[in-house]
Structures are given as C-alpha cells and as structure tokens.
Amino acid sequence: MTERSEEIKRHAPVVTRPDEGGLTTVVPLAPPRRLVDVTVDGEPVRVPEGSAILAACSGTPTLCYGDTLTPKNACRVCVVEVTGSRTLVPACSRRVEPGMEITTDSERVRHSRRLVLELLGSSTDLSTTPGAAEWSEEYGAWPERFGPRGEPSTDRDARHPGAHEATDGATAATVAQPAKVDNDLYVRDYGKCILCYKCVDACGEQWQNTFAIGVAGRGFDARISTEHAAPLPDSACVYCGNCIEVCPTGALSFKSEYDMRAAGTWDESRQTETTTICTYCGVGCNVTLHVQDNEIVKVGSPHDNPVTHGNLCVKGRFGFQHVQNRG
Numbered sequence: 001m002t003e004r005s006e007e008i009k010r011h012a013p014v015v016t017r018p019d020e021g022g023l024t025t026v027v028p029l030a031p032p033r034r035l036v037d038v039t040v041d042g043e044p045v046r047v048p049e050g051s052a053i054l055a056a057c058s059g060t061p062t063l064c065y066g067d068t069l070t071p072k073n074a075c076r077v078c079v080v081e082v083t084g085s086r087t088l089v090p091a092c093s094r095r096v097e098p099g100m101e102i103t104t105d106s107e108r109v110r111h112s113r114r115l116v117l118e119l120l121g122s123s124t125d126l127s128t129t130p131g132a133a134e135w136s137e138e139y140g141a142w143p144e145r146f147g148p149r150g151e152p153s154t155d156r157d158a159r160h161p162g163a164h165e166a167t168d169g170a171t172a173a174t175v176a177q178p179a180k181v182d183n184d185l186y187v188r189d190y191g192k193c194i195l196c197y198k199c200v201d202a203c204g205e206q207w208q209n210t211f212a213i214g215v216a217g218r219g220f221d222a223r224i225s226t227e228h229a230a231p232l233p234d235s236a237c238v239y240c241g242n243c244i245e246v247c248p249t250g251a252l253s254f255k256s257e258y259d260m261r262a263a264g265t266w267d268e269s270r271q272t273e274t275t276t277i278c279t280y281c282g283v284g285c286n287v288t289l290h291v292q293d294n295e296i297v298k299v300g301s302p303h304d305n306p307v308t309h310g311n312l313c314v315k316g317r318f319g320f321q322h323v324q325n326r327g
C-alpha cells in the first residue's frame with residue numbers, strides 16, 4: 001500500500017447502510033484515530049493523529065495542495081510558523097505533533113506568503129485562480145513592483161535546459177503564451193500554470209497511470225508538456241480530464257468553459273451543481289454536473305467518493321452532449 005493510499009484510507013468516511021430492521025448500521029472503513037492537542041495562534045485545537053497542520057488551520061491559503069494527492073510542497077503559500085522550527089513549515093504536508101505551537105499570522109508568515117503571491121502574480125495569470133485576488137489583498141502582495149509584464153512567448157515549448165535568455169531588466173519575466181486549443185474537449189492555457197505538478201501526479205502514478213504529461217525544461221523554462229510537446233490528440237492522453245479536476249488555477253479547463261469565458265457568458269453565480277451517477281457502465285461513478293442556462297457546462301466528480309476520489313474516464317467527464325441534444 002502506498003503512502004498516499006494509506007493517507008486516503010485514514011481519511012476514509014464512515015458508510016451508513018440500512019439493515020434488515022430498518023435501522024442504520026455504521027460500517028467504519030478505517031480504525032478511529034487518536035486526537036492530538038496543538039495550539040493555533042494560542043488557541044487549543046484537537047485534530048486526528050497523522051493529520052497535516054492544515055487540518056488544524058482552516059482558512060490557510062493553498063495552491064499545490066490537493067485533497068486527493070500526496071502533498072508536493074511546490075508553492076509554499078501555506079507556510080506557518082512552528083515554535084522550535086528553524087524554518088517556516090508547509091501546513092499542507094507537515095504532520096501535527098502533540099503540543100505543537102503553530103502561528104499562522106506572524107509578520108514572518110505574512111511576509112513569506114506575500115512574496116510567494118508576488119512572484120506568482122508577476123509571472124503568471126492568476127485571474128481564474130480561486131482565492132488569489134483575496135489573498136493578494138490580505139497579504140498586501142504587489143506583483144507590479146517587478147515591472148510591467150514581459151511579452152507573451154511563442155517558443156517556450158522549444159526551450160532546452162540552459163537556453164534561458166536574460167530579460168532586459170525592465171520587464172517581469174512571465175510564462176505568458178497562447179493557449180493550446182487543439183481538441184474539442186479541453187484547453188491548456190499554460191500562461192496560467194503555476195507548475196504545481198498536480199496534473200502530472202493525477203495523470204501519472206497517483207491516479208490515471210497514463211503519463212501523458214510531465215515537466216519539461218529547467219528553471220524558469222520548466223513547463224508541463226506532452227511527449228515532444230505533441231498536440232494532445234497525438235499524445236498518450238486518454239481525455240479522462242482528471243488533470244482538470246485537480247488544476248488549481250484554471251490553466252486546464254473544459255473547452256466549454258474556455259469558450260464561455262472568452263464570450264463573457266461564464267457566470268458561476270448562475271450555475272447549479274447536481275451530483276448524480278454516470279450511466280455509461282456498471283461502475284457507477286458519481287458525476288457532478290455544472291449547469292448554466294439549462295446546459296451542462298462542465299462535469300466534476302466528488303473528491304470524497306471512497307471509490308473514485310474525484311476521478312472519471314472520458315465518457316463520464318466529457319460524454320454529456322447527447323443529454324443536451326433535445327432536437
């Protein structure tokens with residue numbers, strides 16, 4: 001059993017089933033966990049043993065953390081101070097210990113989060129990253145201090161390690177580039193990519209085992225890529241969309257969402273979410289239908305489902321057009 005599946009098992013929910021007498025039988029899927037006492041900003045908090053600090057600190061910003069993935073520690077926006085620890089620690093992966101004293105809002109923490117948000121904001125389009133605008137305001141992030149954004153690049157996919165050219169010093173280097181629209185199902189807009197690795201892990205050994213995407217390049221030229229930067233239809237991608245499910249920035253999105261945003265018609269305040277069962281096969285995966293103006297605009301999957309953990313196949317994820325074909 002891998003560390004990740006052990007972690008998921010620890011968080012596995014309790015299942016309730018009606019028994020023959022009509023009563024409810026509780027079937028625990030994991031043994032109960034001991035509680036650990038810690039303090040957060042001076043207040044006592046109890047969390048299950050083995051939890052990450054994040055479980056004790058609601059409201060902590062996160063980007064690369066995924067509730068269905070092994071922590072990657074890539075973004076460091078979640079850092080907190082732990083008494084006795086020389087460095088700030090990532091709340092998404094550092095486990096709680098009895099008596100731990102955690103500080104979430106010291107000047108040191110605020111300074112670090114501000115810098116992370118400034119560096120990301122100066123180089124990446126965070127306009128569709130949930131929470132980014134609020135966090136930037138809260139921590140006083142000022143990405144503009146690095147100068148105006150540099151021109152979008154059209155050759156990032158061709159760059160080799162060591163080929164990074166120095167900027168002119170007057171503009172902030174960015175990952176801005178044209179969106180990759182090479183199929184009818186989903187769009188890769190890597191100008192919004194913060195390189196959190198979540199899509200790579202979801203596509204690879206953590207869930208899908210398709211390995212259609214990986215990290216190419218080094219340093220500032222590092223980017224998510226298919227093999228030899230092939231267009232998605234020519235790559236190993238099986239269009240499960242499990243990478244879209246975990247992407248925290250909107251860099252990966254349904255084509256329907258991408259087109260609606262471009263047309264100015266995407267409006268989450270007018271959308272409903274209905275979780276139902278995929279009808280394509282007997283597995284019975286849960287699908288969450290996002291509906292706007294009586295049309296399905298994208299399909300997600302509940303992360304707390306103990307079987308699928310937010311993952312689907314191409315049929316459940318993208319095979320919804322026939323429902324809307326009302327002739």
Ligand code: SF4
Binds near residue numbers: 199213236238242243
């Ligand atoms: S859609 Fe599925 S197979 Fe394709 S890149 Fe994303 S996770 Fe990998």
Ligand code: SF4
Binds near residue numbers: 197198246249251
């Ligand atoms: S495309 Fe999304 S999930 Fe993948 S590394 Fe970039 S931000 Fe993360």
Ligand code: FES
Binds near residue numbers: 063064079092093
């Ligand atoms: S969310 Fe913790 S390091 Fe990114």
